[in-house]
Amino acid sequence: MTTHATPPASPAALSRRDFLSLGLGALGLIGLLQVGAMTLQFLGPRRADGEFGGLVSAGPAESFPAGSVTEFPDGRFFLVRLDDGGFLAVYRRCTHLGCAVSWQAAEARFSCPCHGSHFDQAGAVQNPPAPRALDTFPIAISDGVVVVDTAAPQQRDRFSPDQLVYA
Template structure:
């Protein structure tokens, strides 16, 4: 009878290996799908027209509270749309013009102009919303919130794909 027991063990080993392989494939597929910015931009159904590029001066923060985001134009001309929700527990943040930082009134987290954490308890940067610039208009997809664990230069959107305008 020990042979039958060995066959059973072998069967379960193969079964677990198969389940593990399936789970791995699914995890890779989900991760690639989640990280694909092209797909997220294709899914755009409801773009909010924030305004013309020229309406946003460099190093400025414009709140769109009814749409739950801040439109930031960085010193180098690039745009980034930041969620108004704190990455800690979701309170609405405010832009402090004097100190040039985002401040959360709930537990005093601070964030830089591009949404990076300056002061805990928040540990993750502010989430972003996809931006598309078409014919001089800055448009935001307010249906998509992109949570992030770090700041990437690729999140900054420029009017000129090759330059910094």
């Protein structure tokens, strides 16, 4: 009776096994790196200053005349300066279903293209279906410069003069 010993693995088989092990290890490492990168992204600041989600420096208060509306597309807001000199940073997101409103200077109103809501210069509802005034963002005026915090939208039912910020 003859016995057959299992032949040693060929160099080619070993290198295939090694290759598979290395490949699986590399895939695992890539997966770990991706999870780490996503975790850092989640824990870090969501947006840089100067764009929506961060602090946006709008410029010197004196550069905005009374009665003006200035759009800041990157910040997704309009800086409104009412006739009495008070500032409001009005979020462009319609309070009905979230479409972007635009300022229509000829009619002196914000207008929503989706379902026809209108808002006055202070963002108060003139025409439904929007259920409440446009949201605003906090404003700080420091050394004469208007800074808007677009990370913290503020809901309001209607406009009230105590929402205005003065230089």
